[in-house]
Amino acid sequence: MRTVSLEKPLQLEKNDEFQRFREILTDFQKSTGLTALLMDMEGNSVTEASHQRLCREFHQKNPEAKECCRFSNKKMVRLITDKSSQTSYRQTCANGLINVAVPIMAGERKVATLILGEFFLEPPNQERFRQQAKKFGFDEENYLKSLQEVPVLSIMELNQHLSFLQMLTEYFAEMIQGTQDRQSVRAELSAVNQQREVSIQQLRATEQELQEHYKQLKRQESQIKSSKERWSFAIEGSQDGVWDWDLTEGKNTITEQWAGMLGYTKEEIENSIDFFADHIHPEDHQRIHKILQQFRNGEYLFHRYEFRMRKKDGSYCWILSRGKVVAWDENGQPLRITGTHTDISGWREKMNRLIENRRQLTFVLEGSGSGIWEWDLENKTIYLDAGSRRILGLSDEIITTEEWNERIDPSVRSEVLKSDEETIREEKNYQKEILMRRKDGGSFWARISGRPVRWNDNGKLQQFSGIITDISEEKELEKAMSYQEQILSSFFQQSPDAIVHMTKDMIIKNVNRKFADTFEYTAKECRGQRIDDLIVAPHQLEEAKRIERLAGRLQNLEVETLRYSKHGKEIPVIIRGGPIMVDGKIAGHQATYTDISGQKRIEEQLKRALTETVNSFAKLSEKRDLYIFGHQQRVAQLAVAIGRKMNMHESQIQGLWIAAALHDIGKIIIPSEILSKPSRLTPLEFEFIKTHPQNAYDVLADIDFDWPVADMILQHHEKIDGSGYPNGLKREEILLGAKILMVSDVVEAISSHRPQRPALGLDYALKEIEVYRGYWYDEAVADACLSLFREDGFQLEAENPNI
Numbered sequence: 108m109r110t111v112s113l114e115k116p117l118q119l120e121k122n123d124e125f126q127r128f129r130e131i132l133t134d135f136q137k138s139t140g141l142t143a144l145l146m147d148m149e150g151n152s153v154t155e156a157s158h159q160r161l162c163r164e165f166h167q168k169n170p171e172a173k174e175c176c177r178f179s180n181k182k183m184v185r186l187i188t189d190k191s192s193q194t195s196y197r198q199t200c201a202n203g204l205i206n207v208a209v210p211i212m213a214g215e216r217k218v219a220t221l222i223l224g225e226f227f228l229e230p231p232n233q234e235r236f237r238q239q240a241k242k243f244g245f246d247e248e249n250y251l252k253s254l255q256e257v258p259v260l261s262i263m264e265l266n267q268h269l270s271f272l273q274m275l276t277e278y279f280a281e282m283i284q285g286t287q288d289r290q291s292v293r294a295e296l297s298a299v300n301q302q303r304e305v306s307i308q309q310l311r312a313t314e315q316e317l318q319e320h321y322k323q324l325k326r327q328e329s330q331i332k333s334s335k336e337r338w339s340f341a342i343e344g345s346q347d348g349v350w351d352w353d354l355t356e357g358k359n360t361i362t363e364q365w366a367g368m369l370g371y372t373k374e375e376i377e378n379s380i381d382f383f384a385d386h387i388h389p390e391d392h393q394r395i396h397k398i399l400q401q402f403r404n405g406e407y408l409f410h411r412y413e414f415r416m417r418k419k420d421g422s423y424c425w426i427l428s429r430g431k432v433v434a435w436d437e438n439g440q441p442l443r444i445t446g447t448h449t450d451i452s453g454w455r456e457k458m459n460r461l462i463e464n465r466r467q468l469t470f471v472l473e474g475s476g477s478g479i480w481e482w483d484l485e486n487k488t489i490y491l492d493a494g495s496r497r498i499l500g501l502s503d504e505i506i507t508t509e510e511w512n513e514r515i516d517p518s519v520r521s522e523v524l525k526s527d528e529e530t531i532r533e534e535k536n537y538q539k540e541i542l543m544r545r546k547d548g549g550s551f552w553a554r555i556s557g558r559p560v561r562w563n564d565n566g567k568l569q570q571f572s573g574i575i576t577d578i579s580e581e582k583e584l585e586k587a588m589s590y591q592e593q594i595l596s597s598f599f600q601q602s603p604d605a606i607v608h609m610t611k612d613m614i615i616k617n618v619n620r621k622f623a624d625t626f627e628y629t630a631k632e633c634r635g636q637r638i639d640d641l642i643v644a645p646h647q648l649e650e651a652k653r654i655e656r657l658a659g660r661l662q663n664l665e666v667e668t669l670r671y672s673k674h675g676k677e678i679p680v681i682i683r684g685g686p687i688m689v690d691g692k693i694a695g696h697q698a699t700y701t702d703i704s705g706q707k708r709i710e711e712q713l714k715r716a717l718t719e720t721v722n723s724f725a726k727l728s729e730k731r732d733l734y735i736f737g738h739q740q741r742v743a744q745l746a747v748a749i750g751r752k753m754n755m756h757e758s759q760i761q762g763l764w765i766a767a768a769l770h771d772i773g774k775i776i777i778p779s780e781i782l783s784k785p786s787r788l789t790p791l792e793f794e795f796i797k798t799h800p801q802n803a804y805d806v807l808a809d810i811d812f813d814w815p816v817a818d819m820i821l822q823h824h825e826k827i828d829g830s831g832y833p834n835g836l837k838r839e840e841i842l843l844g845a846k847i848l849m850v851s852d853v854v855e856a857i858s859s860h861r862p863q864r865p866a867l868g869l870d871y872a873l874k875e876i877e878v879y880r881g882y883w884y885d886e887a888v889a890d891a892c893l894s895l896f897r898e899d900g901f902q903l904e905a906e907n908p909n910i
Contacts, residue, residue, distance in 0.1 A: 110267050121437040128279045128408075129154050135272070140258045143272055144222045145211075159204070166202050169243045175201035183208055183222070195269070203235065204257065207265070209273050215279045221276050224267060226258045228504065229493075262504070282408055348448040352380060354403060355442055359383055368426070368450045370419035388415035388423055405441055408432050413451065420872075425455040439601075470820040482508070482557070484531065498553065498577045500545035516550060533570040534559045534568050538670040540578065551579040605680075605700040612636050612694055613655060625702055627673040638698075640825050641722055642670040654682065670700065738855060741903050743767035744891070746844075746849040752891040762814025763844045770820050770848055773802030797832050801826055815842060823848035826883040846885040850876060853884075855903065869896065869903075 121523050132154055133142050133201035144156040158167065166172040183198065183206065197207045208222035210217050236254050240247040260268070348365025352358075359380045369386065376382055380399075387395050391414040401407050402861055409431045414422045479495025489509040496502060499514055515523050519542050530537050538556040547553065559571025599606055605622035609615055618633045626642050633641065643651045650668065666682045684698030692909045746767040750760045777799060780790050790795065804821040822845035827830035827838045831849075857872035879890040895901040 117685045124152075125279065125283065127608045128275070131275065132156070132272075139268065141226055141268065142222075144224075144277065146220050146222065148217070148219065153219075156753055159248070159253070159257050162202075162204070162225060164243050164253065165243070165250055169245070170641050172202060172243050202239070203231065208583070209269055211273065211276045211280055213277065213284045218280050218284075219276065221272055222744070224274060226259060226260050226265075227263070228262065229431055229502070230259055231257070262412060278410075286408075289502055296423060314424055314575065348446065350383075350446055352444045352446075353442070354444065365448055367420075368424065368448060369416060378712070386417045388417065391415055392844065402430060402432065402441060402444055405432070405435075405439065424452045427451045443768055444647050477574050477576040480557075480573055480575055481560075482511075482573075483569070484571070485563075485569050495575050498551075499543070500547055500549075514543050516544050518542065530557075531568065531571075552582040567744035602699070605702070607633075607638060607698050607700070608687075609638060609698070611695055611697045613696060615641075616695070622700065625672070625678065625700065626670070627676070642672070644669075644671050664698075667703070679707050738859065739771055741855045741859070742770060742848065742851045744904060745854060745895075745901075746847050748895055749847050749888060749891045750844075751894055752899075753887065755843075758815070762812065762816060763819070763847060764845055765812065765814070766816045766819040766823075767851065769803065769816070770852065771799060771803070771806065772806065772821050773804070773820070776802045797824070801833050819844040819848060821845075825849070828882050829884055830883065841885075843885075843888075847886045850884050854892060858903070862888055873897070 108891075128145075132145070135141070135143055136156065140159075142156045142158055143154075143567055144152060145154040146152050157163070162176070166176055174332045183196070185765075195207060195209045197205065199205050203261070205223045205228060209218040209221045209223070211221055231254060233251065235256075236251060237247060239245075240250040265669055334708075348368050350365055351360040351555070353360070357380055358378050359382070361373065361376060363373045366376050375560040384392075384396070395412070396413050398407070398410060398412055402410070407430070408689060409429075411427065411429045413425060413427050416426050417423055422427065427449040428446055429449075430444050432441045432443070433445050434441070434443035438440050475684070476494070478496070478498050478605050479492040480495050481490040483489070488505050489508060490505050491499065491501065491503070496504070500836050512520065512524060523541055526539065536558040538554065540552060540554050541551045543551055554576045555573060557571045559570070560572045561568075561570035563569050600619050601780045602619055602621055605625045607615055607622055608617045615633045615636050618628075618630050622628075622633070625631055628641060638820040639648065639651045652663070654668075657666075664683060664685050668680065668682060670678050670680050670682075674680060679702075681703055682698055683701070684696060686693040687695040687697055712808055743764050747760055747764050750763045755763070774796075775807060777795060781788065783794060784792070800821050804817045807817040807820065808818070817874075819842050822836060822841050825834065825836040825841045825845060825850070827846070829835045831836040851873060854869075857867050857875055858869045860866045873893060876884055876892055877887050880886055
């Protein structure tokens, strides 16, 4: 509630215009739900006001609650009757509602106090009032329902209401003061008139006195003229336009500056009030017409108002008008009103931008979870907006510097306070990350930035302003990222493979310890070098470029090759890698080099062991038929040659050699009498011979070769026209290795001695291949075989140890 205290000479309630003020206060209370009460300097109410229903029906009717109200109002009453107090005061009563007291000034004198009251600045704590209802024995449901009727204001709304009511009250106080002053002036004028009559009689008594009085008047006239000239210069210097409205003639006299504001010259404008009225913005016309009518009616002695006027070019500008009644008739009605016009379009535009910027800032801060704070160094208080209070877990809008310091975690408090002292001393902007504590004791990290914003007349810094942001999640993320980086760094350095991180141009940025150890370079020697310049031999550059091109296209490159250490050591490696993608773009490359030197040694050992094993299997057939062993060796020799002629991979050649070396192992099950029979075989014996591919397959099928050895041996008597055995397969159904074995077996068998017949010779064998090319034998295999002997000069050796 707001109290206005007036000295006895200013009798507000006895003035006719004061009834309008009461009506305005009543309308204000109805529209806002707030209580507005004016009290004079003796503490007496000069307007009527109704308390909130919460106070009226509950607090005032309960003796204990009413005593709380009376106790809370003691300081408010002291402020009302204290003539020297000219500052606003806001208090929260013992029952939880807020009242504000604002002094009303008439000139330099405090004449009254305005009380605006019974509201909240944030939604009320329901639990507190529920407990209060129990404490005083109120009906809890009705009590909480009446609590919802109490207005909840923002600081901005409160300031707007206070500014409006203070300006309105001071205006009426000044107007009433002016009326009383005029009455005093009139009384004084009457006395002056009487004195003038006496003076005239005295002047008539002596001509000398009359002449002296005349000279004195001339001097006064000169002073007035000089005063008018100074006033004119001041108006011109201020760029304000002056208007003078004669109400009796309806004539409005203006200055050149007044016309220039609207883009006219003085001569273009008629000296009538109609021109003024016609150029008012349609949305402002009714309001300004009412103000002018109130001037005519004598309701205003002085008034300032803002509105828009149409300029000559059709655009509008904002005008601040100040008007004052300067002449009255004998009945006290205005005869003449004078005032000024100021173009405030630029100021209004800046204010609109400021409001919009403030709105955007508030929106951004709310979205970012930040808050605003203002540190008053002189009063040692800190203002906190809603965001700052939420972050700190506080409810008070204004706290002391000591309360703020208590929110700093003890572990860093002394260091932070020392830094604050330096910041104040140097008057500099700052940003800090500080470990803070909320009111509930919970710790959190805050980023606090601030800058100096206000100094006193002596240049001493008085205020800092800034932003506080809760960065606890950011800190946790940094901690997690740091942990992740340590893990990745550990993986990078502890990897059993050599790892290199490169730019898009294959320039080395970093290598791990394994890379340095493997290639005998230090990490410092590697950085900034092209990878190919360090570990690629000159004869490998083309291969390296091909790998580089593949790395730009493939996500998972894997290549087996050789690389070289700083001292020329040859290192077999498997290169795996690909591009490093950031936002869909290549930001660099990464590669791992797996040293497979040990693996290669094991492979060679396994290869030798496999060769020895195959030869051991082949020797089993030698026990039954020495011809079979020699035959298998020569077939293997020819099959390997045909495979290489057809550009088969060496790993496939390895499997082909094993199949060829063992292709007749199935004959160990066939009786030696049949195998070594010197005469033609009977049909039954030949059918028995034809079982040897299946016999070999049954023996070898369960062995885990890297190649389809058992299948090649099973199919090595299949012909592409389907006339072969044991399954009558055709073309694509037959493995390429089996087709090669077929041709190699035929050439060796025909050109060599057999128990049933002598050797028919190589030419005969090749003719056989040529005749049945495309019928029994695959064309590509037959052509490779014929080219070997006829063009390359290939010869079968008596023995073929290994491939």
